[in-house]
Amino acid sequence: MSQTPTVPTDSSLLAPVRVGAWTLTNRVVMAPMTRSRAERDRVPSPLAARYYAQRASAGLIVTEATHAHPRGYGYPDTPGIDTPAQRAAWKRVTDAVHARGGHIVLQLWHTGRVGHPSLFPDGVLPVAPSAIGAEGTIRVADGMAPMVTPRPLATHELPAIVESFAQGARWAREAGFDGVEIHGANGYLLDQFLRDGSNHRTDAYGGPVENRARLLLEVVDAASAAIGADRVGVRLSPTNAYNSMHDSDPAATFTYVARALAPRGLAYLHVVDPRPAGAPLTDALRAAYDGTLMVNGGYDRASGDAVLQAGRADLVSYGAPFIANPDLVERFAEGAPLAEGDRGTFYAGGANGYADYPMRDGTVWTLPDETDAEAPAAARAA
Numbered sequence: 001m002s003q004t005p006t007v008p009t010d011s012s013l014l015a016p017v018r019v020g021a022w023t024l025t026n027r028v029v030m031a032p033m034t035r036s037r038a039e040r041d042r043v044p045s046p047l048a049a050r051y052y053a054q055r056a057s058a059g060l061i062v063t064e065a066t067h068a069h070p071r072g073y074g075y076p077d078t079p080g081i082d083t084p085a086q087r088a089a090w091k092r093v094t095d096a097v098h099a100r101g102g103h104i105v106l107q108l109w110h111t112g113r114v115g116h117p118s119l120f121p122d123g124v125l126p127v128a129p130s131a132i133g134a135e136g137t138i139r140v141a142d143g144m145a146p147m148v149t150p151r152p153l154a155t156h157e158l159p160a161i162v163e164s165f166a167q168g169a170r171w172a173r174e175a176g177f178d179g180v181e182i183h184g185a186n187g188y189l190l191d192q193f194l195r196d197g198s199n200h201r202t203d204a205y206g207g208p209v210e211n212r213a214r215l216l217l218e219v220v221d222a223a224s225a226a227i228g229a230d231r232v233g234v235r236l237s238p239t240n241a242y243n244s245m246h247d248s249d250p251a252a253t254f255t256y257v258a259r260a261l262a263p264r265g266l267a268y269l270h271v272v273d274p275r276p277a278g279a280p281l282t283d284a285l286r287a288a289y290d291g292t293l294m295v296n297g298g299y300d301r302a303s304g305d306a307v308l309q310a311g312r313a314d315l316v317s318y319g320a321p322f323i324a325n326p327d328l329v330e331r332f333a334e335g336a337p338l339a340e341g342d343r344g345t346f347y348a349g350g351a352n353g354y355a356d357y358p359m360r361d362g363t364v365w366t367l368p369d370e371t372d373a374e375a376p377a378a379a380r381a382a
Contacts (some may be wrong), residue, residue: 012308013301013316014333017059019292020230020267022103022178024059027308028329031296031317032062032107032181032235036347037354038079042067044089048079049096051355054326054365056102062181062233062270062317063093065109065188068168069161071127072189074111076119076141077349081106081168087175094176096367105179105233106172108165108223112189113150113198114243116140125151129192129199129206134244139347155203158215161189166222169232179231182219185272187243190216191236194257195247209256217260229265233294237272238281251281258288268292268315286312301332327359336360 014026037045052061067073067080080086090106097104113133115126118140128150137144153161169180184190192198193215199206205214216234223232238247238254247253261269269289273282273296286293294315295307304316322328324341331338345353358364 012305014329017292017314019060019315020179020233021228022060022267024103025057025101026059026329027315028059028304028332029294029315029317030055030058030061030322030328031319032064032183033319033323034064034075034078034347035354036075036077037349038077041083041085042073042078042080043083043085044079044093046089046092047351047355048089049092050365050367050370052093052104053096053100053102053367054355054357055322055328056097056100056104057327057329058102058322059315059329061097061102061104062235063104063106063177065107065183066168067110068108068171069110069164071120071124072110072164073119074115074126074188075139081108081171081175087171090172090175090177094178098176103178105181105231106168106175106177107181107183107235108168108172109183110161110164110189112192113147114138114188115150116145116148118145125149127151127153127157128189129153129201132198132200134187136244152201155205158205158218161215162218162222165219166226169223169226173227173231179227179233179267180223181233181235181270182216182223183235184216185235185237185270186240187237187245190219191245194236194253195245195250196253197246197248198244209253212253213257213260216257220261220264220266224264224266230267232266233268233270234261234266235270235272236285238285240272251284254281255284255288258285262289262291266291268294270294270296270317272296283312301335323353324357326357326365331360334360 017024017027039045068082113126113128116138117123131152133149134147172180194212199212238250271282292314295313296317299316307313324339342353
């Protein structure tokens with residue numbers, strides 16, 4: 001089954017929109033989701049091409065977070081973009097998505113303090129703005145391990161971090177991506193610099209919000225110079241406490257960032273706020289940022305339409321619903337029921353719970369050139 005998806009445009013969610021360098025067929029975005037399916041040397045699995053192409057009817061796909069810096073990864077089985085083998089695997093993904101008429105951007109991250117020495121060949125500590133560790137445990141190659149106290153980055157190391165995002169953007173374009181999303185959310189390195197709960201620095205990258213936002217803005221400017229600002233998005237999560245994150249005044253911090261990003265001509269600003277349909281902070285960011293705003297945080301079809309029709313956002317991203325519903329956009333268009341994902345397989349590896357969810361007709365979409373070995377043995381129940 002390999003037909004090109006056709007989506008009606010009979011609502012705000014399903015209406016086309018111009019975003020940065022792209023004209024999107026609808027405003028339903030597949031949110032970035034770590035799926036832990038990369039193979040040896042952090043090369044994307046061959047199944048990744050099927051997985052993303054199955055979901056190509058989304059107006060825009062944002063990939064799972066991907067590292068471009070050799071010290072930038074914090075979990076096993078997550079992909080990179082910094083080797084030729086990784087880029088070749090990603091090129092198969094982008095070709096497959098484009099063949100079905102989709103748009104896809106690569107989310108670039110550096111996990112910062114969210115990591116473990118066992119994940120690095122030389123056993124070094126993960127890095128962060130300050131020597132403040134996250135609480136709890138982290139998944140490593142052979143199970144779970146306690147979080148460690150990170151090594152603070154020296155000021156002279158930061159230009160290399162900035163350049164890694166710029167180089168990652170160049171590599172993403174080389175691999176056929178339409179652009180990149182800078183991951184400034186969810187407690188990873190750029191978010192760690194932004195929020196004062198994790199940033200106790202006293203140099204030009206700590207203290208007042210103008211300093212704490214400096215690294216993110218330098219990264220955005222470098223990536224924009226590398227591939228064009230209209231191909232760069234930014235993701236923020238002002239109220240997300242994941243990875244032990246907090247800030248003494250999130251409204252002040254993130255409205256400052258939104259105002260600073262506004263004149264930079266970006267493709268979009270992507271805000272994670274788990275209080276949909278007009279959360280106060282998201283509305284404040286909307287007022288501060290006059291570009292394209294994407295929102296994420298528990299939206300369904302009705303609340304997604306509502307936030308767009310109210311003018312509070314321009315795009316809505318969906319995470320978990322896209323896992324079990326590769327044809328989520330078509331289901332929204334038809335008012336069809338949504339399948340439930342099996343959370344036990346979200347990070348389990350292999351095709352199971354990844355590229356084997358069926359379309360509405362019960363069939364599993366596969367690439368035209370997939371081998372028998374790659375094809376699914378059986379479809380899950382719709």
